[in-house]
Amino acid sequence: FKVAINTVAQPGADLAAYSLDSVYKAALGSxxxxxxxxxxxxxxxxxxxxxxxxxxxxxxxxxxxxxxxERWPPASLDTITExxxxxxxxxxxxxxxxxxxxxxxxxxDQGNVYGRRKMILKGY
Numbered sequence: 001f002k003v004a005i006n007t008v009a010q011p012g013a014d015l016a017a018y019s020l021d022s023v024y025k026a027a028l029g030s031x032x033x034x035x036x037x038x039x040x041x042x043x044x045x046x047x048x049x050x051x052x053x054x055x056x057x058x059x060x061x062x063x064x065x066x067x068x069x070e071r072w073p074p075a076s077l078d079t080i081t082e083x084x085x086x087x088x089x090x091x092x093x094x095x096x097x098x099x100x101x102x103x104x105x106x107x108x109d110q111g112n113v114y115g116r117r118k119m120i121l122k123g124y
Contacts, residue, residue, distance in 0.1 A: 001015075001016065001019040001020060001023040001040065001059075002039065002040050002043055003015055004016035004018075004019055004020075005043055005044070005062050005063075005066060006043060008071045008072070009071070009072070009073065010072075010073055010076060012066065012071065012072055013066075013072040013073060013076035013079075013080065014076070016063065016066070016072070016080055017076065017079050017080050017081070020059070020063065020080060020081050020086075021081055021082055021083055021086070023040075023059065024056060024059055024081070024083070024086060025083075027055040027056050027059060028056050032055065037055060041055075041058065043062070044058045044059065044061070044062045045058060045061045045062055045065055047061070060086075060089055060090060060093060061093070063080060063090055064090060064093045064094055064100065067094065067100070067103045068094070068097060068099040068100050068103060069099075074103045074104075074106035074107045074110065075106075075107065075110050077090075077103065077104075077107050078107065078116055084116075084119070087116060087119060088119050091104065091119055091120055091122075104120055107120060108120060108121070
């Protein structure tokens with residue numbers, strides 16, 4: 001995942017799709033070793049001190065930032081995770097900014113969101 005968030009375009013998104021779920025689940029279950037987290041967290045967006053403990057939040061923000069900054073193509077959003085709950089959280093965070101909504105609109109316009117179209121359109 002560390003390599004994925006530092007890689008642009010489709011290769012970065014493909015690497016993230018391959019690794020995000022396992023890293024996220026490990027962080028969610030407090031099973032990500034501190035040494036691993038220390039190396040990974042250097043490449044994640046900073047969080048205010050009162051949110052810094054939430055590893056999952058920082059992982060989500062890293063993914064969202066890659067899409068918002070156009071480092072990863074919008075078309076890859078549908079395949080970034082197999083976890084529908086995580087996908088919904090990513091979409092929700094994208095909705096919170098103009099650049100994020102632009103990403104969601106690009107995904108809708110491309111028409112390749114398959115079963116997740118409802119999640120993207122919810123609240124739109």
